[in-house]
Amino acid sequence: MGRFKIKKADLFIDMTPMSDVMLLLLTFFLMAGTFTKPEPVQVQAPGSISDIKIPSTDILTIYVSTPKGGNVAAVPDIYLTLDNAPIVNQLAGGIKKLPLCGKIKQEDIDEFKKSQSIKVSIGEMVADRGSQDDATTDSQFKQIIKQVRTIYNDINKKAKGDNPDATERNLRIAIKSDKNTPYSTIKLVMNSLQDIQENRYNLLTELKSRPTE
Amino acid sequence: MKTKQKKMNARVDFTPMVDMMMLLVTFFMLCTTLAKPQTMEIAMPTNKTEEKNRSQVDTKEAVTILLDENNRVFYYKGKPADAASNIHEVYFLSGKPSGDLKSLHEVLKKANPAYEKAEKIRTDYEARLNAAVGSAKGAREAIQAEFEEKFNEAKSEKGTPQVIIKPTDASTYDNLIETLDEMTLCNIGKYVIVPIDEADQATLDNYKKTL
Structure with missing residues (x-):
């Protein structure tokens, strides 16, 4: 009887399947x-149990930051972010002409065009709430939101003129x-929105599961 | 002289390719978001309507929730005039209960006579929707529309509580969201968010002193 010959193990590992899997993963994440x-x-x-998804276009997000360390007395920052670049450009062009917005620096407007976010003065919002209901004293916050609404109305009006069935x-x-x-x-923020008749809005939350009984 | 022809190795080393792929996958994993953010839709009353019309709540069915600092919650039932004798402290489900307090969830469920009915409608709907998986989109939408109508009707039928949420300035956004969540969990159809008034603030301060 002959002896079994010990085969020399091949140290070369075939990486092709691994490469295949990686390519699949890559395609998945891309898509x-x-x-x-x-x-x-x-x-x-x-966190909230509400599981309604927000559509991904035509959203004006109001970011409200928390002062560092949960300090209640410190003043938070409020930013307005618009996800639509052409409308941001249109808005940025006319922003200086709005009352009370003349103070906004050119750098901030350029930054707005680039990052699509603009910081609004919170002190002005507080002052505006205390004053009479008068459009001329409206804060930057209100002015900008009103202006965005006007731009959207114009777009819709124009689209309706071209095609009555346009969505x-x-x-x-x-x-x-x-959270804090x-x-x-x-x-x-809510009262300022109420002043300009924006009564329906979304509160963005993280998903939390329903508590079990 | 003849050179010896070396036998070429036909195998290509894929390791660098895999390395690169791994890097790309990691990059895309970190830079993309798969899930859209969740949202909670709210509709606030306009401030153009008369103040009187807005705060007209059937006081017998009113439940007022006061959100205070440090995640504390208080509630009272009925008229604000009787609040002093009615007010109790409760806790959020996410918070740690201390002492023998009841949870806000428990209190609201008990205060809502339509809870069981609405809950049954909701579980029935979920079962029907699960059974309809794979059927036409139109059929599922019909189920949903029917559910919403029945559910909203049950939630706001006569005798259901009207919840008034009054957050103090020191409460946090998280407290507000959690309270709104309780409205969903306890199937409460009618609720409003209003700023706290002086009378309620005084009641709250006096009650806290007795604790």
Whole structure:
């Protein structure tokens, strides 16, 4: 009887299947994902059981940051972000002409065009709430939102003129605020929106499962 | 002189390719978002209507929730005038219960006579929707429309509580969202968010002193 010959093991591992799998994964992430847009402020939204998804276009997001370290007395920042670049450009062109917005620096407007986010003065919002209901004293916050609404109405009107069956582009307002933002700030934002007849909006949250009984 | 022809190795080393792929996959994993953010839709009343019309709530069925600092919650049933004798502290499900407090969830469920009925409608709907997986989109939409109508009707039928949420300035956004979540969980159809008034603030302060 002959002895079994010990085969010399081949140290070369075939990487082709691994490469295949990787390519599949790569394609999946390319197709399924959308690029995360940079946010003007880091915000940790509160958890909610509500599972309604927000559409991905035509959204005006109001970011409300929390002062560092949960300091209630410190003043938070409010940013307005619009996800539509052509409308941002249109808005940025006319922003200086709006009352009270003349103070906005040119750098900030250029930054708005680039990042699609603009910081609004919170002090002005507080002052505006205290004054009489008068359009001329409206804060930058109100002016900008009103202007965006006007732009959308014009677009819709024009689209309707061209084609009566055209679907309307609906601007949605979303508030993204941090868990620890004091209610006084939220109240300021909500009341300001109420003043300009924006009564329907979305509150952005993280998904949380329903508690079990 | 004849050179010896070397036998070429037909195998290509894929390791660098895999390395590169791994890097690309990691890059896309980190830079993309797969899920759209969740949202909660709310509709606030306009401030053009008369103040009187807005706050007209059937006081017998009113439940007022006061959100205070440090994630504390208080509630009272009925008229604001009787609040002092009615007010109790409760806790959020996410918070740690201390002492023998009840949860806000428990209190609202008990206060809502339509809870069981609405809950049954909701579970029936979920079962029907699961059974209809794979059927036509139109059929599923019809089920959903029917559910919403029945559900909303059950939630706001006569005798259901009207919840008034009054957050103080020191409460947080998280508290507000959690309270709104309780409205969904406890199948409450009628609720409003209003700023806290002086009388309620005084009641709250007095009650906290007795604790």
